[in-house]
Amino acid sequence: MRNPYDVLGVSKTASEAEIKKAYRRLAKEFHPDRNKDDVKAKDRFAEANSAYEIIGDAEKRKQFDRGEIDADGKPRATGFEGFGGFSGRGGGFEGFPGGRGGGMGGGGMGEDIFSHIFGEAFRAGGAGPTGGFQRQAARGEDVAAELSVTLEQVGAEEKLRLALPTGREVDVVVPKGVADGQTIRLRGLGYPGGSPRAEPGDALLTIRILPHPRFKVEGADLRVTVDVPLEEAILGGSIRVPTLTGAVEMKMPAMTSSGRTFRLRGKGLPKKDGTRGDLFATTAITLPAADEAALTEYARSRRAARAA
Template sequence: MRNPYDVLGVAKGASEAEIKKAYRKLAKDFHPDRNKNDVKAKDRFAEANSAYEILGDAEKRKQFDRGEIDAEGKPRATGFEGFGGFGGGRGGNFDFEHMARAQRGGGMGGGGMGEDIFSHIFGEAFRAGGAGPGGQRQPAKGEDVAAELSVTLEQVASEEKLRLALPTGREVDVMIPRGVIDGQTIRLRGLGQSGGLRGEPGDALLTIRIRPHPRFTVEGADLRTTVDVPLEDAVLGGTIRVPTLTGVVEMKIPAMTSSGRTFRLRGKGLPKKDGTPGDLFATTAIVLPEGEDAALADFARSRRAAKAA
């Protein structure tokens, strides 16, 4: 697989927001539902998803930047310090280039020793150039399948486990991951089409769709909502009730609070990848009394007269 930074088209120093934006654009452009007859689009979609699995996770991104894992998230081969004698590598490092030359040219004893060592390290697949024992090709991997899971904000907040029916007919339990965003695709390894008698199964590419909420809008891990404030509480100050994804909480507002003022309720948003919660931003909307209110009308007239004087 290509370098995940190249796949998403972002610089190595890109911010989390830039990486997320680039991934969402690629996922939208190459999603299988929009490109059902385009094999290349399917490959680009899978490639973008794999890249985001690395760069969208802060810890995996650090591991990749340090060279600890490759572009597929697999640990890089290490621990060959004991082979310094082959090729004169400095500091006891294993000289792969020298070994490759020996393997091609029958060097290191003339009996294919280079090939034998590579085969010992990497398995019989090396001896046959990607084939299995006896020179036979390995069984083909099964096809990947695409699936969607529609979830509510409440389910995201509680990290709920949901039952999902895959296109293969198999049902699995899926835990909603922390920090998931609408349109994000998660790779469920080994849950795709069967690879036959001996072949490795494909993967299931699960796209998460977060349903619109009647009260909350999403901004990353933060939420925004509007709360009604009675006129008397706006003028005199008081305590109002604010709905959240986990229940109603009380919030104090100061006297002379104008409509459109925003208050932060910490920890009442969605879970982030590191497990910490986002915040809820509540914007006030002042509600006037219903029906006639003589005292309020007299107050408004006196204020108007004072401004005109």
């Protein structure tokens, strides 16, 4: 993959906010839903997600900047400096234990050392008949999918069954702190590679939070409007406030006006750090179902009661 900074179009000194903004812009522009017949857009979308996984993560970004991992998040090969140079005698290497410049064929020491340096990539590709590396089989393609969830499912961090376009069904746990339109990567759940040894692609799962008839989402916080009878607003008392896990009792002071907002801590959505947002309940005063004369008499009686 290209340099993740170049993919997102940001400088190496960009802040986390700038990186996130650039990623969201590209994800919106090249999302598969908006470019169903554009193969290049699909590739750009996958590339942007891969780039954000590297420099959007503080720890991985440091590792990439230090040269410890490459643009795909894989460890870079190190340790060549202590091996000396080519011997110039038969294609072998000087400085290898037990080596005599006899080449790398026949499962000798050279192959063991390169297996140690390059890991599975060397063993999977192997050495060709002339001693060179064979090309690795092509990695499988990524697949795009969507998961629609309710606010209740987000709040409960439910495990949901998802059918992928590949025909595979998987269980997906709604992640903490997920936002509407956010895309998460499910590694190894894309299309298979070109051979049994090839790495499969990933599933790029976009989360869609369904609109709720009562609650409005503001980050991890929720807002709700609560109808309050006029008598309760004047005299005070307990009212029932809906939450994602059921209604709760809340004490309301006397002489509460319409539009007043109360905070119920920890009744919002889960955050990445394990805490929860809050629920903000705004009062809406409801008048008694009666004619104008009855309402006037009602108000006069309440005024007299307060004066006494």
